[in-house]
Amino acid sequence: xxxxxGVEGVSAAGIKEGKYGLALIRASGTAAGVFTTNRARAAPVxxxxxxxxxxxxxxxxxxxxxxxxxxxxxxxxxxxxxCEIAGGALGLDAESVGVASTGVIGRYLNLPLxxxxxxxxxxxxxxSADAEDAAARAIMTTDTFPKHALVETETFAVGGITKGSGxxxxxxxxxxxxxxxxxxxxxxxxxxILRTATRRSFNRVVVDGDTSTNDxxxxxxxxxAGKVDRAELATAIEAVCRDLAVQIARDGEGATKLxxxxxxxxxxxxxxxxxxxxxxxxxxxxxxxxGEDPNWGRVVAAAGRAGVAFDPYAVSLSVGDTPLVxxxxxxxxxxxxxAAMRGSTVAFDLDLAxxxxxxxxxxxxxTEKYVEINGKYTT
Amino acid sequence: xxxxxGVEGVSAAGIKEGKYGLALIRASGTAAGVFTTNRARAAPVxxxxxxxxxxxxxxxxxxxxxxxxxxxxxxxxxxxxxCEIAGGALGLDAESVGVASTGVIGRYLNLPLxxxxxxxxxxxxxxSADAEDAAARAIMTTDTFPKHALVETETFAVGGITKGSGxxxxxxxxxxxxxxxxxxxxxxxxxxILRTATRRSFNRVVVDGDTSTNDxxxxxxxxxAGKVDRAELATAIEAVCRDLAVQIARDGEGATKLxxxxxxxxxxxxxxxxxxxxxxxxxxxxxxxxGEDPNWGRVVAAAGRAGVAFDPYAVSLSVGDTPLVxxxxxxxxxxxxxAAMRGSTVAFDLDLAxxxxxxxxxxxxxTEKYVEINGKYTT
Numbered sequence: 001x002x003x004x005x006g007v008e009g010v011s012a013a014g015i016k017e018g019k020y021g022l023a024l025i026r027a028s029g030t031a032a033g034v035f036t037t038n039r040a041r042a043a044p045v046x047x048x049x050x051x052x053x054x055x056x057x058x059x060x061x062x063x064x065x066x067x068x069x070x071x072x073x074x075x076x077x078x079x080x081x082x083c084e085i086a087g088g089a090l091g092l093d094a095e096s097v098g099v100a101s102t103g104v105i106g107r108y109l110n111l112p113l114x115x116x117x118x119x120x121x122x123x124x125x126x127x128s129a130d131a132e133d134a135a136a137r138a139i140m141t142t143d144t145f146p147k148h149a150l151v152e153t154e155t156f157a158v159g160g161i162t163k164g165s166g167x168x169x170x171x172x173x174x175x176x177x178x179x180x181x182x183x184x185x186x187x188x189x190x191x192x193i194l195r196t197a198t199r200r201s202f203n204r205v206v207v208d209g210d211t212s213t214n215d216x217x218x219x220x221x222x223x224x225a226g227k228v229d230r231a232e233l234a235t236a237i238e239a240v241c242r243d244l245a246v247q248i249a250r251d252g253e254g255a256t257k258l259x260x261x262x263x264x265x266x267x268x269x270x271x272x273x274x275x276x277x278x279x280x281x282x283x284x285x286x287x288x289x290x291g292e293d294p295n296w297g298r299v300v301a302a303a304g305r306a307g308v309a310f311d312p313y314a315v316s317l318s319v320g321d322t323p324l325v326x327x328x329x330x331x332x333x334x335x336x337x338x339a340a341m342r343g344s345t346v347a348f349d350l351d352l353a354x355x356x357x358x359x360x361x362x363x364x365x366x367t368e369k370y371v372e373i374n375g376k377y378t379t
Numbered sequence: 380x381x382x383x384x385g386v387e388g389v390s391a392a393g394i395k396e397g398k399y400g401l402a403l404i405r406a407s408g409t410a411a412g413v414f415t416t417n418r419a420r421a422a423p424v425x426x427x428x429x430x431x432x433x434x435x436x437x438x439x440x441x442x443x444x445x446x447x448x449x450x451x452x453x454x455x456x457x458x459x460x461x462c463e464i465a466g467g468a469l470g471l472d473a474e475s476v477g478v479a480s481t482g483v484i485g486r487y488l489n490l491p492l493x494x495x496x497x498x499x500x501x502x503x504x505x506x507s508a509d510a511e512d513a514a515a516r517a518i519m520t521t522d523t524f525p526k527h528a529l530v531e532t533e534t535f536a537v538g539g540i541t542k543g544s545g546x547x548x549x550x551x552x553x554x555x556x557x558x559x560x561x562x563x564x565x566x567x568x569x570x571x572i573l574r575t576a577t578r579r580s581f582n583r584v585v586v587d588g589d590t591s592t593n594d595x596x597x598x599x600x601x602x603x604a605g606k607v608d609r610a611e612l613a614t615a616i617e618a619v620c621r622d623l624a625v626q627i628a629r630d631g632e633g634a635t636k637l638x639x640x641x642x643x644x645x646x647x648x649x650x651x652x653x654x655x656x657x658x659x660x661x662x663x664x665x666x667x668x669x670g671e672d673p674n675w676g677r678v679v680a681a682a683g684r685a686g687v688a689f690d691p692y693a694v695s696l697s698v699g700d701t702p703l704v705x706x707x708x709x710x711x712x713x714x715x716x717x718a719a720m721r722g723s724t725v726a727f728d729l730d731l732a733x734x735x736x737x738x739x740x741x742x743x744x745x746t747e748k749y750v751e752i753n754g755k756y757t758t
Binding site: 067298308328374 | 418419446448449451483484485486592663666667670672674675676677679680682683684687689691692707709711745746747749750751752753754755
């Protein structure tokens with residue numbers, strides 16, 4: 001197993017038919033969720049923000065191809081109806097079924113298709129590597145590979161799947177991510193752990209700076225493994241979130257390289273994260289990465305507009321193991337720097353010399369392919 | 380005349396040799412300036428923030444090819460030296476010469492080249508259409524056309540030139556812009572007028588969301604036309620700034636279309652501007668414009684993440700004359716909408732129904748060419 005079926009008590013299934021996919025995941029337990037901060041929240045997000053208050057889930061149903069976003073009251077009713085369809089297919093109370101959608105904004109759900117797909121997917125539910133992979137593939141849109149992560153400790157496991165490739169600048173919520181653990185944990189604790197893990201992982205990925213209307217991350221704890229150490233659980237959940245977040249960045253639309261920016265020496269962790277996010281989001285940094293052009297001045301320029309106080313002439317910057325700036329002094333050997341940008345991962349380390357804050361953010365290069373994918377996505 | 384030489388008392392000259400250009404503009408008068416808010420300010424910006432306190436200028440010297448940004452104390456001394464070189468060539472006190480630079484960050488100025496170019500450009504100073512065009516061309520980097528604007532009233536004139544194509548998300552300051560008027564006006568009044576005009580023009584252009592280290596706009600008032608009505612002067616300066624700003628957007632790196640987004644019904648003007656800027660900056664909106672894809676949901680999604688309070692189901696949206704959403708109801712005819720995106724300007728009008736705030740922002744589409752230009756800009 002590579003993800004959710006590595007967790008006791010989780011079964012999954014999914015199908016993908018052209019643009020339209022549907023996944024079902026069955027697992028009962030304490031549940032927590034984080035949601036997009038975009039003001040134009042999708043209907044399934046509205047539904048789940050209410051439903052997650054009860055603090056438990058028995059299943060989730062997810063469709064790809066239509067975001068059910070900006071669809072008003074009809075969209076809300078459709079999202080509720082989608083839970084009922086899935087609940088019917090699974091023999092569960094609709095209120096205990098979570099719902100998420102991803103795809104084009106401003107289009108209504110095709111409920112007959114969802115009904116048909118639920119009817120065919122439900123009998124396929126299984127606790128297997130194939131099943132978790134089918135679910136991960138069913139929720140893909142422009143993703144080029146399914147995204148799995150699993151952390152196993154001696155006493156419990158945490159697994160997750162996610163999707164996301166474009167419209168990626170999560171804020172508080174994230175793209176679609178579904179995490180499971182067999183640890184036994186109280187709802188408020190799980191919510192707290194998930195919020196922190198999300199802040200340090202999904203919320204530090206920027207593909208294009210656009211925050212989706214549909215971002216959600218759910219974590220369900222089945223309790224099958226009994227009580228566990230809280231810190232250990234938090235570490236495992238954060239590790240799974242980070243693993244999935246890095247996969248999203250690497251699979252950014254049109255990306256050829258992963259961009260990893262670590263900012264240290266910031267006034268605090270939030271400031272470090274803000275600078276790191278600003279650098280990975282900069283179109284000029286992203287195109288330089290693509291061109292393997294050691295135009296490191298763009299990194300300093302992006303950091304300078306992040307709204308964080310620091311002295312530009314105190315900073316140190318390196319790419320890979322190659323120093324570029326040492327406490328404000330330019331020491332860049334541009335031939336070496338170019339060589340350090342050749343691999344599939346380009347890592348900058350920026351020390352602001354303004355405190356103890358540390359954070360890493362992930363993104364990708366900006367290529368002609370991103371333009372091609374997004375110039376022709378809907379119609 | 381098309382710009383600065385349409386103003387009494389202004390003479391100009393410039394040369395462009397490969398990547399390296401130099402312009403001189405001679406005009407004595409009351410002067411005002413606005414500057415980048417990027418924390419990593421370029422050396423010439425640092426110098427000018429101090430010098431503008433005296434409130435007058437006799438000339439400006441501008442080079443392209445090297446930004447003299449992130450160059451520390453040596454960069455600062457070089458910028459001061461550049462004023463002295465220009466002052467020497469023009470027979471002026473160096474303290475009365477303004478300086479600006481644009482180009483690659485993290486490289487030192489080539490002062491022998493600047494000396495040589497100043498020596499050759501100074502004798503060419505003239506009050507002519509050719510001269511203003513030579514100056515406008517000398518300051519270009521990735522710009523594809525020189526940018527001129529001129530407003531003539533019965534009693535006075537305002538002219539300006541600017542450059543800017545990439546790293547465009549001005550904030551408080553702008554790219555390089557040089558404005559002249561023969562109106563007689565006190566320094567603080569001119570500063571106030573310029574700040575407001577900049578806020579409503581250059582600060583509403585986003586090409587790629589990267590705020591330059593070198594943004595500046597200067598306005599010099601020669602006084603040759605005598606005292607004028609303050610409101611009329613403000614209107615003329617704002618019109619020139621807006622004309623230049625739109626030219627920058629249209630000449631965005633790799634752009635094929637101008638994107639104009641008007642937001643009305645916002646809580647106030649600043650909120651309207653924030654939403655408009657967020658929409659024109661959205662990579663997903665920009666790529667949809669390029670693909671002439673009426674994926675208008677991306678406009679609503681971008682507006683939703685701008686941090687401004689509104690009800691997504693109260694908004695109205697149109698592209699050109701084609702309504703897409705009317706008070707929250709989807710009325711889009713996608714064939715008509717696609718047709719409305721075919722011209723060289725694509726204009727969205729978004730009514731948030733949340734107040735009286737109105738603002739327009741300008742940007743451009745995102746194309747493969749932007750990636751190509753910026754993947755290979757320095758080395």
